[in-house]
Ligand SMILES: Cc1cc2ncn([C@H]3O[C@H](COP(=O)(O)O)[C@@H](O)[C@H]3O)c2cc1C
């Protein structure tokens with residue numbers, strides 16, 4: 001990326017992870033108490049109730065607010081893309097960034113519907129990471145720089161952060177990352193991404209296996225795994241999640257690639273993703289294994305496999321709806337509705 005001194009080092013990031021702020025239990029309890037008084041049978045709003053409580057707990061305020069949701073999409077290019085692991089050429093990454101800027105992508109429409117502020121962050125698209133089948137994708141400085149860049153997406157006033165990525169080849173990077181973090185076999189983590197054929201899928205599995213063989217140290221440390229396989233956009237997502245935690249901003253994670261980036265933090269500390277929900281279950285088969293590994297149940301399951309923050313942008317509507325019901329509904333006492341008889 002650049003030759004300047006990184007704004008943060010791995011050591012500082014590790015210290016951040018060791019000292020993450022915890023939940024605001026007072027705000028969470030206030031939400032639970034209000035929930036019990038709202039004019040509906042107990043539990044009848046299902047996960048919307050859990051979402052309202054989660055939002056209060058991690059925003060540290062009750063009732064929680066979603067006036068300013070932000071969708072941050074990070075874009076980066078991958079050296080491994082040269083190995084024929086995507087159905088599309090690497091040039092599509094920059095072309096899609098242009099498309100985002102022109103308002104023509106799926107995520108633009110979904111942000112419009114959700115009334116969300118879409119920000120697209122390019123990470124040196126002319127300079128792909130190294131091919132991880134040969135050596136680590138990034139040096140430590142570049143990885144830290146990308147994480148620091150991701151942190152900048154968390155600005156004052158953002159009340160909910162939805163994260164996404166754009167980077168041709170990144171479903172292969174995500175597979176290698178998950179394989180290093182959680183073990184298993186390369187094929188368990190590798191899917192068709194943008195739609196590779198059987199030969200393309202075999203090339204992807206081979207690239208993941210070669211990646212693990214070329215970077216054996218990636219298995220020993222989650223940040224090392226991020227550096228070896230990451231991709232600038234995946235490192236930026238990990239940085240954004242950390243900054244959001246520090247700033248008390250709840251986070252929606254998108255599909256496979258985005259959740260894989262988040263999983264680095266989970267491996268570093270099992271509580272590190274407590275302020276995150278996974279927006280949807282991607283069709284990419286590795287996502288299911290990954291959700292099981294990090295213990296998260298996604299909000300939506302619509303057969304999507306796009307990336308670019310699309311599922312996260314869509315789920316903003318669910319979070320807004322949960323908070324609107326929680327804050328706006330009348331209580332039994334206020335509305336003069338009889339409480340449960342038996
Ligand atoms: C036109 C187009 C728009 C996209 N928007 C997101 N992705 C998605 O596809 C890529 C990952 O798949 P793979 O690993 O197979 O390259 C990522 O850039 C992801 O965000 C797109 C891909 C394409 C082709």
Ligand SMILES: O=C(O)c1cccnc1
Nearest residue numbers: 193255256257282305307
């Ligand atoms: O789930 C994802 O993030 C995904 C799936 C396919 C292609 N790109 C991204």
